[in-house]
Amino acid sequence: MSKAVIDPHSEVVMHFTLKLADGSVAETTKLNQQPAKLVMGDGSLTPAFEQCLLGMSAGEQKAFELKPEDAFGLSNPDLIHHVERSKFPADLAPEEGAIMTFSQPNGAELPGIIRAVAGESITVDFNHPLAGQTITFDVEVITVAQPEAKS
Structure with a gap:
């Protein structure tokens, strides 16, 4: 066989x-x-x-x-967003390299990687890691x- x-x-x-x-x-x-x-x-x-x-x-x-x-x-630049620090919970300090979950308007959750933290601007990458x-x-x-x- x-x-x-x-x-x-x-x-x-x-x-x-x-x-x-x-x-x-x-x-x-x-x-x-x-x-x-x-x-x-x-x-x-x-x-x-x-x-x-x-x-x-x-x-x-x-x-x-x-x-x-x-x-x-490939990494899609359209999936990299700059988010104001005020959009994050006050008790949360976003750190470069951290993976966070973001709620979508339809209730779904989407993971994003913090790529950069610069003052009030947080760069979040929603591409696959x-x-x-x-x-x-x-x-x-x-x-x-x-x-x-x-x-």
Whole structure:
């Protein structure tokens, strides 16, 4: 019996590590030994990340380098905003590098990274924290399954 390989509809359990160009780890499932489970095509990974997985089988390990546009996108200057300090709670001192949650008019919450604090102006970046970064996607496939056919 041949090993199942990842196809566009596979259910995959895997460990992964995302590394930045300097080798630092941005995210990993290995720290807590909690592998990730995903269904290919469900939107939890970008098409480029999924493309890296196609054809892999259980027990296989690979590392892939993805350019920013294939990983978390390029940094969009339209998502960087200058916010008046008065818009922040009085008991909160925004610090450069901090990630804060901002409420949207529709009630949704959006994380933003404080990029600069200059007097009364706070620069907040609403891009994904890994936008603009070249990422090494290090994968260890644990299991590959095909979803049950629906009748």
